[in-house]
Amino acid sequence: MKVAIIGGTGFVGTNIARHLIDAGHRPRLLVRPGSEQKVARPEHCDIVLGDVADPAALDRCLEGSDAVIYLIGILREFPSRGITFDALQRVGVEDTIAAAKRQGVDRFVLMSANGVHVEGTPYQRSKALAEAALKASGLRWTIFRPSVIFGDPDGRMEFCSQLKKDIIDSPMPAPLFYSGLIPKNAGGFELAPVHIDDVAAAFVLALTESRTESQTYSLCGPQRLSWKAILTTIAAASGKTKLMSPAPAMAIKATAGLLDRYPWFPISRDQIKMLMEGNVCFENDSFARLGLTPTPFGVDQLGYLNR
Template sequence: MKVSIIGGTGFVGSAICRQLLAAGHQPRLLVRPGREHRIQDPDRCEVVAGEVSDPAALERCLAGTEAVIYLIGILREFPQRGITFDGLQRVGVEDTIAAAKRQGVERFVLMSANGIRADGTPYQRSKFLAEEALKESGLRWTIFRPSVIFGDPEGRMEFCSQLKKDIIDSPVPAPLFYSGLIPRNAGGFELAPVFIDDVAAAFVLALSESRTESQTYSLCGPQRLSWKEILTTIAAAVGKTKLMLPAPAIAVKATASLFDRYAWFPISRDQIEMLMEGNVCTENDSFARLGLVPTPFGIDRLDYLNRPA
């Protein structure tokens, strides 16, 4: 099957491309100019140069393919640079849906995110609206909602590598965020890290399994781990013992309100808010429904954190 991928040079996209090729599919990637060096296997992937905001590039990317996978997502927006949640996570999806219809591409697989809702942060709202647009499109769709994804980033941005860089390697104590004024259960909110190869396997399986059509899958790992447990595991994986101290979320958000417009500041107000909501699946049977077994999070899967940056 020839598959168009929008967002194929990122962390998730590269893993999906690798598994598509292994399964005998032919990926065609829409690649922003200057990002050609990030293509996973340039000799085996078709490449269309262009931006998702360029209608002609979208048309070229989708022409003659049988399915499209949309993966573009950002964790922070910088409107002054034209980088917004709405533009990339809603409008980009809607434009790709329209292009798919014009090109006769009926199969559409979307990467959304666990925990999205209509009344959430701008990130969550844009993902929610993209899902609604796809459901109403008339295309044969599948939606995946991963929790935080871990695995070898191969030089790209990834959850554990980012935490190692910003928190574990920092000389200051690791923050255990808590709500309110009294540090009850600091760092106790839970996440369900999901392994990158398991996420990629779900996407590739969806292309060949008609039972996945008109289905939404929340992809969570098999463990519910607290923020403190995750930081402790990452520190242990790199041979460190990290001092951790309670940190009031309200104070961190106040600081972020002053500086999160700048890329050098490590976290935004919305990221703190979403982090403290937790990120676990209310229903955790998606991998079982897909016939896949998720990989546990642990030191043995974090050896890539010891490689030189």
């Protein structure tokens, strides 16, 4: 099967492309000029140079494809540089849907995110609107909503390696965020980290299993872990112990309000808000429905942090 991938050179896209190749499929990647070196196993891929904002490039990428996977997502937007959630996470999806219809590609798999809703942050809203557009498209669709994704990043940005760089390796105490004025249950909000190989396996399975059509799957790992427990595990995997200290979310948000326009500042106001909401699956049966067993989060799975 020839599978067009929009967003195939990042952490998730690279791993999905590898899994597709291993399963006997041929990825067809839309790649921005100058990013060709980011393609994993290029000898097994078709590379189409272009940008997601260019309809002609989308047509070239989807031409002759049997299915399309849309993976583009950003954690922060920088409007002054033309990088926005709406452009990349909603408009890009809508434009790819239009290209799929022009090219006769009726199978569309979308990576959304766990917990998105239209009344949420701009990140969550753009993802939710993209889901709605795909559901209304008339195409054969599947939507995956992963929690935070971990796994060997191979030089790309990834959840645990980013936390190691920004928090564990920092000389400052690790922040245990809490709401309000009193540090009650600081760092107690929960996440459900999911391994990249499990996410990639779900995408590959969806392409050949008709039972996944018109289905939305929330992909969470098998554990609900507190922020504090996650930081402790990352520190242990890095061969370190880490001092941790309660940090009022209000104060961090105020600081971010002044500085999150700059790429060097490590976190935005909305990222703090979404982090404090937690990121777990309340109906955690998606992997069982898919017939897959998710990988637990622990020191043994984080050996890549020492490389």
